[in-house]
Amino acid sequence: MSGLDAQMVVRRNGFVLDVALEIEPGRTVALLGPNGSGKSTVVAALAGLLPVDEGSIVLDGAVLDDPTGRVFVPPEDRRIGVVFQDYLLFPHLSVIENVAFGLRSRGVGRSEATDTAAGWLERLGIAELVERRPGDLSGGQAQRVALARALITDPKMLLLDEPLAALDATTRVELRRILADHLAAFAGPRLFITHDPTEAFLLADEIHIIEHGRVTQVGSADDIRLRPRTPYIADLGGSNLFSGDAARGVVDVGGHALHIADTHISGSVLATIHAHAISLHQHRPEGSPRNTWETTVTRVEHFGDRVRVQTGAPLPITAEVTPGAVADLELREGSAVWVSIKATEIGVEAG
Amino acid sequence: MSRRNRPPVALLILALLGLALFAVPLVALLIRTPWGQLPALLRSDIVADALRLSAVASVSATLIAAVVGVPLAWLLARVEFPGRALVRGLVLLPLVLPPVVGGAVLLFALGRRGVVGQALEQATGLVLPFSTWGVIVAVTFVSMPFLVVTVEGALRNLDARFEGAAATLGASRWTVLRRVTFPMIWPSVAAGLVLTWARALGEFGATITFAGNIQGRTQTLPLAVFVALESNRDAAVALSLIMVAVSLTVLVVLRERWWKAL
Numbered sequence: 001m002s003g004l005d006a007q008m009v010v011r012r013n014g015f016v017l018d019v020a021l022e023i024e025p026g027r028t029v030a031l032l033g034p035n036g037s038g039k040s041t042v043v044a045a046l047a048g049l050l051p052v053d054e055g056s057i058v059l060d061g062a063v064l065d066d067p068t069g070r071v072f073v074p075p076e077d078r079r080i081g082v083v084f085q086d087y088l089l090f091p092h093l094s095v096i097e098n099v100a101f102g103l104r105s106r107g108v109g110r111s112e113a114t115d116t117a118a119g120w121l122e123r124l125g126i127a128e129l130v131e132r133r134p135g136d137l138s139g140g141q142a143q144r145v146a147l148a149r150a151l152i153t154d155p156k157m158l159l160l161d162e163p164l165a166a167l168d169a170t171t172r173v174e175l176r177r178i179l180a181d182h183l184a185a186f187a188g189p190r191l192f193i194t195h196d197p198t199e200a201f202l203l204a205d206e207i208h209i210i211e212h213g214r215v216t217q218v219g220s221a222d223d224i225r226l227r228p229r230t231p232y233i234a235d236l237g238g239s240n241l242f243s244g245d246a247a248r249g250v251v252d253v254g255g256h257a258l259h260i261a262d263t264h265i266s267g268s269v270l271a272t273i274h275a276h277a278i279s280l281h282q283h284r285p286e287g288s289p290r291n292t293w294e295t296t297v298t299r300v301e302h303f304g305d306r307v308r309v310q311t312g313a314p315l316p317i318t319a320e321v322t323p324g325a326v327a328d329l330e331l332r333e334g335s336a337v338w339v340s341i342k343a344t345e346i347g348v349e350a351g
Numbered sequence: 352m353s354r355r356n357r358p359p360v361a362l363l364i365l366a367l368l369g370l371a372l373f374a375v376p377l378v379a380l381l382i383r384t385p386w387g388q389l390p391a392l393l394r395s396d397i398v399a400d401a402l403r404l405s406a407v408a409s410v411s412a413t414l415i416a417a418v419v420g421v422p423l424a425w426l427l428a429r430v431e432f433p434g435r436a437l438v439r440g441l442v443l444l445p446l447v448l449p450p451v452v453g454g455a456v457l458l459f460a461l462g463r464r465g466v467v468g469q470a471l472e473q474a475t476g477l478v479l480p481f482s483t484w485g486v487i488v489a490v491t492f493v494s495m496p497f498l499v500v501t502v503e504g505a506l507r508n509l510d511a512r513f514e515g516a517a518a519t520l521g522a523s524r525w526t527v528l529r530r531v532t533f534p535m536i537w538p539s540v541a542a543g544l545v546l547t548w549a550r551a552l553g554e555f556g557a558t559i560t561f562a563g564n565i566q567g568r569t570q571t572l573p574l575a576v577f578v579a580l581e582s583n584r585d586a587a588v589a590l591s592l593i594m595v596a597v598s599l600t601v602l603v604v605l606r607e608r609w610w611k612a613l
Contacts, residue, residue, distance in 0.1 A: 049515045075518035088516040092534045101530070102520035153521055 003027075004157055004189045007055035008045045010038075017041045017213040020055075023157075023189035030204035031193045032224075034232065038213040039193045040085070043161045046191070047082050048075035060156050060188075076105070081155030085162040085193075087146035089134035095145050096121065096130045102153035120148040124178070140171040147182060158183070160192035164199060173350050176202065197236040198272065201225075209233050225318065240273045240317050246348065256315045259290035259343045269348050275320035277345035280309060281338040282329050291341040297331050307331075311339060377595065384592055385585050392589040400567040401575035401590065404483065408558075408571055409551035412491040416498045416547045421540065424502035439503075446496045453492055454560025461488065461561075485562035486569050493557050494550040501543030505536040542605060549601045553594065 003024040010017040017038040023029045033039050044050035046057060048064065056066040059080070064073045089098050096117050103113035121127045124144040134142060143163060150158065163179060164172045180203055183190050194200055200207050201221040209217040209224065209232070217229045224233060225240075244253035249263035251271050258271060279285070285292060299310040307326050309319045317339060321331075331337065385392070392398060427439050445453055461468040461479045472478055479485040509532065517531045518524075533540070555573040562569040564578065572590055579587035 044515075047515070047519050049518070075515065076521050076523055078519070079521075080519060082516070082519045084512065084516055088510075088513055090513060090517070090531060090535075092537075101517070101522070105517070105520055105522035105526050105530075149520065 002060055004046075004057075004059050004191070006046065006057040008042065008052045008057065009054035010041055010045055010050060011053050012041070015041075015213060017045075019208075019210060019213070019215055021191065021208065023191060025188050027205045028183050028190040028192065028203060030200035030207045031191060031210055032195065032197060032200045032207055032236070033210035034195060037210045039195075039210060040161065041213075042210070043082070043084075043159060043193060046157075046159055047080055048073060048078045079153070079156045081150035081153060081158050083143075083146045083150050083158075083160040083163050086166055087134075087142045089137075089142055089145055089149070091134050093134075094130065095126075095132050095134070095137070098134065098145060099148045099152055101149060106153065117148070117152060120152050121145075124148050124182075138171070139167045140175050143167065143175055144178065147179070151182070151186070155188065157188045158186050158190040160190070162193055162195070164194070164196070169349065179203065197224075198241065198270070201241055202270075240275065240278075242271045242273075242315075244269060244271060249343075251346075251348065253315060256293075258315075258341075258346060260346045260348050261344045262348055265348055265350065267350065269350055272347040273317070273341060273345060275308065275318050277341065278317060278319035279340045280319055280321060280325065280329055280331070281340060284338055285340045290343040291346075292338060294336065294338050297333055297335050297337055299333060300326065300331055309337075311337060380588065380591055380595060383588050385588065388585060389589055389592075392586055393593075395586060397566060397570075397575055397579065397583070398586055398590060401570055401572045402593070404486065404567070404570060405552055405572040407483065408486045408490050408554075409494075409548050411487045412494050412551040413544055413548040415487070415491050416495040417540075417544060420495045420498040420543075420547075421502055424499045425506060427499070428503045428506035442499050443496050445493050446500070450493055450554065450556025450558075451560050454489060454557035454562075457489060457492060457557065457561040461485075480561060481563040481565060481569060483562075483568055486558055486571060489557040489561045490551040490554040490571075493554050494547045497546040497550055498540075498543040501539050501546065502536065505539030506532075509535055545601055545605055549598060552597065 004021060006019075006021045008017060008019050008021075015038070019038065019042055021029065021031075021042075031039055031042060041050065045052050045065070051072055052065050052067060054067060056069075057064040059078070062073075063069065063071045064078055065071065089095075090101065093101065096114060099117035099120055100110075100113040103116060104110065108116075118127065118130065121130060124147060126141055126144050126148075129137065129141060129145065134145070137145065143166075147163075160179075164175055167175055176199065183192075183203060192199075192203065201224075204221070207219060207221060207224050208215050209230070211230060211232055217224065217233055242251070242253045242258070244251040244258070246252075246260070246262075246265045246267060246269040248266075249260055251258040251260055251269055253271065260271065284294070293314060295311040295313060295315075297309055298312045298316070299308075301308045301310075302323065305323065307321050307323055309321060309326070309331055311317055311319070319339070325331075329337065393402075423442065427435065427442070458480060459465055461471070463469065463472060463478060463480065468479060477484065479488055513531055513535065514527050517527045522530065553573060554571070555577070558569065558571055559574055559577075564570050564574050566575075570578070572594055576587050576590045576594070579590060
């Protein structure tokens with residue numbers, strides 16, 4: 001098949017990574033997991049910085065690593081563009097020399113490599129940084145330089161290791177958009193590593209959850225959010241995510257008004273509401289919650305000591321409650337229920 | 352200066368006493384220098400020969416150290432092999448060994464009746480003891496560890512992920528060394544080279560033991576100073592002045608930036 005087909009088993013100091021990944025060209029997969037779950041080992045194995053102990057890595061029909069077949073293609077011949085965590089820009093080279101590095105290493109002449117690099121800086125909107133040193137760049141600028149450096153070699157696959165983790169919240173939103181554009185423009189398979197569910201939900205076509213060196217769930221953002229298979233996934237997938245327009249303390253989500261605590265933010269925003277921050281009631285609740293509406297239960301799902309309750313119009317949302325609450329409220333598919341959310345429980349960021 | 356920031360007097364006195372140990376001899380040297388005769392002294396045979404020989408030996412030692420010492424540092428820093436700790440100890444031995452002992456072991460190994468020296472003479476006719484080549488071997492033996500230690504430390508401190516990043520961009524192992532590893536450790540290499548050269552310039556014990564003290568062939572600056580102290584005080588002073596000036600210049604030029612690399 002074209003695209004990536006990898007079965008990777010790596011054993012190191014008692015840690016075992018056993019992960020299979022299939023990514024078709026033009027698809028973005030997010031590998032989402034906590035620290036120490038083996039995400040960086042996956043990057044190293046795919047990039048060729050760490051040979052697999054068992055399994056195989058095949059990209060575009062070419063075998064890159066296969067211990068039984070005694071095949072190991074070194075990193076310099078793999079044509080996988082990598083954006084590393086912390087970017088790893090070469091501190092002794094200027095921005096343009098960093099971007100041109102891949103072409104120069106492949107034997108392209110200096111002036112041609114520099115011209116092409118200048119074109120990429122232009123495309124990423126950082127043409128003015130040409131002669132700067134990496135030490136003088138902001139996180140967002142460094143990320144774009146790293147992206148240009150990886151893309152310039154025309155790689156067969158794009159691999160991004162926590163590309164947004166080093167950025168502050170404001171820059172992250174902007175860079176996430178830029179990243180989304182460039183991911184969409186890249187024709188090959190794309191894999192990005194993250195520990196942030198919001199990034200995964202927004203950027204990936206398919207999410208693979210990795211825990212303790214193994215993939216525990218594969219699916220769409222909705223699969224992960226609504227049908228989590230482990231407590232870790234339930235926690236990170238517990239957020240309801242809406243995009244809308246904010247003005248004067250209200251976010252308009254497809255005609256439904258969500259009251260939020262921040263009265264200053266305006267324009268296009270992302271609102272997140274954790275499932276366990278949502279209360280369900282049999283009757284119209286008394287008290288202060290700013291967001292209250294009546295709806296019907298569309299689905300009730302038990303896992304362990306928690307229950308996920310999905311509700312329908314006007315704003316489909318998933319709440320997490322205890323089995324006791326489900327019994328008390330007599331919740332089942334089709335039953336009427338009141339939803340209430342405090343304005344302070346809604347996270348809002350520009351998006 | 353506020354009272355709070357004033358240093359304790361006792362501490363200051365001790366510090367100045369320590370400083371005096373270094374400053375007084377230098378001042379004495381400057382006072383003792385026969386400035387009027389200096390140009391003539393520097394042109395005298397004994398001084399000129401020693402200067403030339405020291406320049407040749409110290410520069411040769413530095414070049415040899417660069418060519419074989421940097422790869423040796425790389426081997427110690429990057430390749431795991433059994434007995435690496437022992438090999439590292441062996442390389443660092445000249446740093447702690449009395450130079451006279453260094454000269455003696457060189458003699459046992461490379462002397463005319465030495466294990467290797469005999470074979471070397473039979474094969475090539477080259478006799479190291481009491482020759483300029485012998486001086487170069489002796490000063491290299493004593494000074495090269497400075498370069499190896501400095502460069503090995505720099506390689507260990509270098510984040511190897513940069514080299515991995517370069518490889519994913521298509522750089523061969525040689526290109527990675529040339530364009531990433533070496534430029535990134537260059538400040539340490541430069542500092543190591545300067546230290547090596549300065550140590551080579553000042554080498555005395557191993558040189559006199561292994562190569563002897565022959566004017567024009569094996570008599571370097573420190574050896575000439577030692578001899579001149581007995582026969583020609585003024586020449587000894589002039590030679591000492593040269594060595595102090597060179598050493599001080601090296602230290603000032605190295606300054607903070609390079610010392611930090613150590």
